[in-house]
Amino acid sequence: MxxxxxxxxxxxxxxxxxxxxxxxxxxxxxxxxxxxxxxxxxxxxxxxxxxxxxxxxxxxxxxxxxxxxxxxxxxxxxxxxxxxxxxxxxxxxxxxxxxxxxxxxxxxxxxxxxxxxxxxxxxxxxxxxxxxxxxxxxxxxxxxxxxxxxxxxxxxxxxxxxxxxxxxxxxxxxxxxxxxxxxxxxxxxxxxxxxxxxxxxxxxxxxxxxxxxxxTTAKSLLAKNDLLDIESYKEAHDVRLDPHNIDYLAPTPLAECKAESSATIDILVFENNATLEQFVATEPALRKTDLFLQPVEAEDTLFSIVYGLPAFYKAPILDKQQLPVWLADNRSIQINGFEQFEFINNDDANPAVRLVRADATTKARGSANAVFAFSLAKRSNGIVTASRLYSSDKKVVQTEGLIQPSDIIATSVGHYLGCKTLAKQSMLGSNLYKRHDDTGVNYSQNVFIAFKKDRITLIDSDGNFKNISAAQGFAIEQGLDIPFLVQSIKKLKRYTP
Known part of the structure; x- marks a missing residue:
């Protein structure tokens, strides 16, 4: 049985x-x-x-x-x-x-x-x-x-x-x-x-x-998104993010500004922090934040301010001398002291945006609706650094999270000039009046940069990565946040064909 x-x-x-x-x-x-x-x-x-x-x-x-x-x-x-x-x-x-x-x-x-x-x-x-x-x-x-x-x-x-x-x-x-x-x-x-x-x-x-x-590794993630110069790697055993092979597809604005704006914005760029502080001493209305994240490469910072884009697109745009998409109608910019952007200049006596290489004697326009002032980062072995940004707009400096150079022009066009949709369509910078998160993306010296809250992730030319604290600068022992980096790379490549 x-x-x-x-x-x-x-x-x-x-x-x-x-x-x-x-x-x-x-x-x-x-x-x-x-x-x-x-x-x-x-x-x-x-x-x-x-x-x-x-x-x-x-x-x-x-x-x-x-x-x-x-x-x-x-x-x-x-x-x-x-x-x-x-x-x-x-x-x-x-x-x-x-x-x-x-x-x-x-x-x-x-x-x-x-x-x-x-x-x-x-x-x-x-x-x-x-x-x-x-x-x-x-x-x-x-x-x-x-x-x-x-x-x-x-x-x-x-x-x-x-x-x-x-x-x-x-x-x-x-x-x-x-x-x-x-x-x-x-x-x-x-x-x-x-x-x-x-x-x-x-x-x-x-x-x-x-x-x-x-x-996924940092290297395979970059290769998957076509951000590796593989030929150079084979020749010199050195993987490089190569912006010279990148093309820029300028977006066609899908919406006009709601109303004509006569607002004016002054962006004052100082060579060093000492001169900046001398200027600020004469402008008591300016408020500060120490979370201004800018590349140590000055040209990359200036490019981001003018175009609202990372330096990933600098080579194709400057080679073709393409004007910023946001320039139209009554929106004009006057650039003083930066020769590489002379082709953008116009003769407007009272431009909407004024970008000035400033010194201790520089004065902001009394009629300016907003003033931004900062000093260029010191050349160092780093890629980005958190420095001080002054603004006449209290809300800007009280924004939670890091502020990038591209955010300045995005806020200027999106908020002060009343062109929210245009700023969103043509820039990767954030309109700080409409910011919904504390993340961002940048690119400098062939290094991909992404930040989330205080953590900055850098992926260098060898496909290696490093996490650092924005506020303190120390290294953070943490693995790759693949979903976040995938989103950031997609955002960086938004204007590629």
Whole structure:
């Protein structure tokens, strides 16, 4: 009697495990279909080996994570609870949850460029909430329809594989499919090791495209976004962010200013802090903040003030002598003391914006609606530094978080000149009157710069990264915040073709 019961138990377990393999095999096909969206979301490889790696990794990695999911869920349930009807129902529900989660992750990756994770929860919730509120009925129907389709697929596969198990066991193609997946798995890892050793960025930049794959490094993140000068790296073993290969696509303003504004703004730039303090002593109305983050490269700071953009776009703009997009109608700028921007100058006697190389004798216009004053950073081994900014506008200096040079012109155009939409469309600087977060992006001396609250992340020409405190300047021992950096790189490249 005991032997019979044990034999019956073993038979059920054996059948369930056999069914489970076929059920998993069917789900591998579903997961492969869903994961195609990850491949579409990113730029296609440019080499033959890049395509080979993409295909073998897509096939083997997605199959592997599907099989692991089976081993961790359905397999132990089949051993401890060998009741076919219940197991098949639970397996369908578990597989539906897994496939639905993968679909959600694919949607987030397609829109934001990174996978589901707790550090990017606010951005993910914002994306989903915006989608839901913009078209609630359609979103609910689509989301519910996708889940129901997946559930219907799971139930159909679950029942079909169980009732046709004997016939399915006669097929030989699963052996070849399994062998192919194992070969692809070994090949994908071998190619990645080779690519990592031989600087094949067309392959390593695919890290982290698929969920639960290789962790993204600073170097692969830059390569993925085409910010590495790979040829120079091969020649000199030195990866450089090369702004000379970048083109600038000037945006076409989509909205005009609400009203004509006669406001005037003075931006006074001093050579050193001592001269700045002499000037401030004669201007008691000016208030200060010590969180003015500017590049130590003076030309990069000045470029950002005039255009509201990082120096990433400096070369293509200055080479073509393109005027700032915000200059139109009654919006004019007069630049005194900076020869590199002479082509922008105009003869307006009372320009909307006046940028002056100032000294102790310089005076701000009495009619100016806003005055900004700061000194250029001292040349050092650093990339950026937090210095002092003075302004006649109390709200500006009381802004939470760091202020960049590009924020000055964005606030001037967006707030004082009444062109909020224009500033938002044409600049990467923040209108400090409409600032909703404390993040920003910059670029100087071939170094990508992003900040979030007090933390500044620098990714240098070798693809190495460093986190520093903006207020104190000390290094912060913390890993890369990939979701934040992906967003920052997308923001930096906003005006590239």
């Amino acid at each position: 005991n032997l019979s019961q044990q034999s019956q138990f073993s038979s059920k377990v054996s059948q369930l495990l056999s069914w489970g393999h076929w059920f998993t095999f069917a789900n591998i096909g579903l997961v492969l279909f869903i994961s195609l969206s990850y491949l579409v979301a990113d730029t296609a490889p440019t080499t033959f080996m890049g395509y080979v790696y993409m295909l073998v990794t897509w096939l083997s990695h997605t199959s592997f994570i599907t099989f692991i999911a089976f081993v961790l869920t359905i397999f132990p349930l089949s051993l401890v609870f060998p009741y076919p009807r219940h197991i098949r129902g639970m397996a369908a529900i578990i597989a539906t949850l897994g496939a639905s989660l993968l679909t959600l992750d694919a949607y987030v990756y397609f829109n934001l460029g990174y996978h589901l994770n707790t550090s990017a929860l606010p951005e993910i919730v914002s994306l989903l909430w915006h989608r839901l509120t913009s078209s609630p009925a359609l979103t609910t129907i689509l989301a519910g329809g996708i889940v129901l389709l997946i559930l219907a697929f799971q139930l159909l596969v679950s029942n079909y594989t169980w009732h046709h198990l004997a016939r399915l066991k006669q097929y030989k193609f699963p052996r070849y499919a399994t062998s192919t997946i194992l070969v692809c798995f070994a090949l994908s890892h071998s190619i990645h090791i080779w690519a990592d050793a031989n600087l094949k960025f067309d392959i390593t930049k695919q890290d982290n495209v698929l969920p639960l794959s290789y962790p």
